[in-house]
Amino acid sequence: MIDDDFRRPDWKGWLLNRFVLVPLTLVVIALGWNAFVMTHNHGIVAGRVLDASGAPVEGADVQLWVFNFATFSVKASTTTKPDGTFQFDNNPSHNIQVSAEKPGVGRSARISVRLYFQSEDFYLKEPLRLTNGA
C-alpha cells in the first residue's frame, strides 16, 4: 500500500503534547471552578450584629446593598435573631454592602463585600458593631 510508506503518528504523539495538554488542563480547571460555583451560589449572606459592649443585638435592622450600575441601592432587609445573627438568602450580586441599625443602640458602618462570583455564599468574619457615633 502506498499509504503505508508514510508512518502514521501514534496516538500518544498526538495526545501527549503541549498543544493538547495545556488546553485540557485549562478545561479541567474551568470545569472544576464551575462545579464549585454551582455548589456555592445560593445567595446566602450571613453574619452577626453586636453592640458597643460586644453583646448580641436582637431585632436590629440589617440592610443588604447591591451595586447597581453606578451606585449602591438597598436590595433586601432583615432583622437579627436573639443571638444577633442574621441571614439573607437572595443576594444576586458580587459587589455588595451590609449595614445594621437599631434605634436606641446605634448603627454600624456600611461594610463592603466583594465576592468571587454572583450569589456566592458568604459569612461575615467580623460582626457589625452598632455604635452611636457611626
Added chain:
Amino acid sequence: MKRYPRWPIHLALLAVSFVMLVPFYWVLKTSVSGENIFSYPPSIIPQNPIPYYYVDVWYAIPFARFFFNSVVVSAMTVVANVVLNAMAGYALTRHFHGKTLVMMLFLSCMMIPFQATIIPAYLITAKLNLLDTYLGLALPMFSTIICIFVFKASFDAVPRSLIDAAKIDGLSEWKIIWKVMMPLAKSAMATNVILSFIWSWNNFMWPLISTRSPTMQTLPLGLARFLSYQEDTTGALYAFCIMVLAPGLLLFLLAQKEFVQGLTSGATKG
C-alpha cells in the same frame, strides 16, 4: 579567530526585554491593584492585590458569550487559513502560465488596506446572507496573502526529488500536500495558526460593521462597549485587557518555537 565576550549582547537584550515587558507588567499590576496610572509616586509592586476587577468585567458585559463568539470565529479563521493558504502556497511552488502575474497580483493586493475593501466585502457578505453570522464574521479573514507566502517559502525548501518520488508512488497533488508537504511544514503551519488567530482575535473593524445583534459581538467590540458603560474603569479596564490578551499570549507561548522557525524558513535560502 578571536571570540568576543557575549555578556554585552546579553546585557543589551536584557535591557530591550525589560523595556518591552514593562508595559505588560504595568497592565497586569494595574489589573489587580486598580491604581490610577497618574498616581505619584507609582508603586512597582501592587499594594493589596485583589482579583475582583476580573469579576467586575465578567459580569459588566456578557463576557462568556463574547469570548465564545471570538473563539468560534478565530477557530474557523485558523482552520480556513491553514487549509486554503497551504493549497495556494503549494500552487505557487508549481510552474503554470501566468504565475508571475498571479504573484504580482498577490503582492500588489498586500498594499491595499482592508479599510479600502470594506464596502465590497460588506456587500458580498450581505448578498451571501452571511451578515450577523459566524461565517460572515470569519469570511474576510479566511486567507491572507502573507500566510500564503509563508507556506510557499516553506514548500520551496522541500527538495523537488521528494515530490517527484511521491508522484512516482502514485500520490495525487492533494495527497502530496497533506501527506508529504504539510508534515514538513509544521513551522509554517504554526505561523499561520498564530498570525491568523491573532488577527482574527483582535479584529475590531469588520465585526463592528458586520454584526447587528449584541449576542454576535466579539471581545474587541465588548471592550468598546465596556468602556462606554463604566466611568471608573482603571482596574477593570486593565483586567479586561488581560482577559482579551491571554488566549493570544498563551497560543504564542505554546508555539513560539515553530512560529520563529516558520518566519525564518526560506530567509536563508539562496
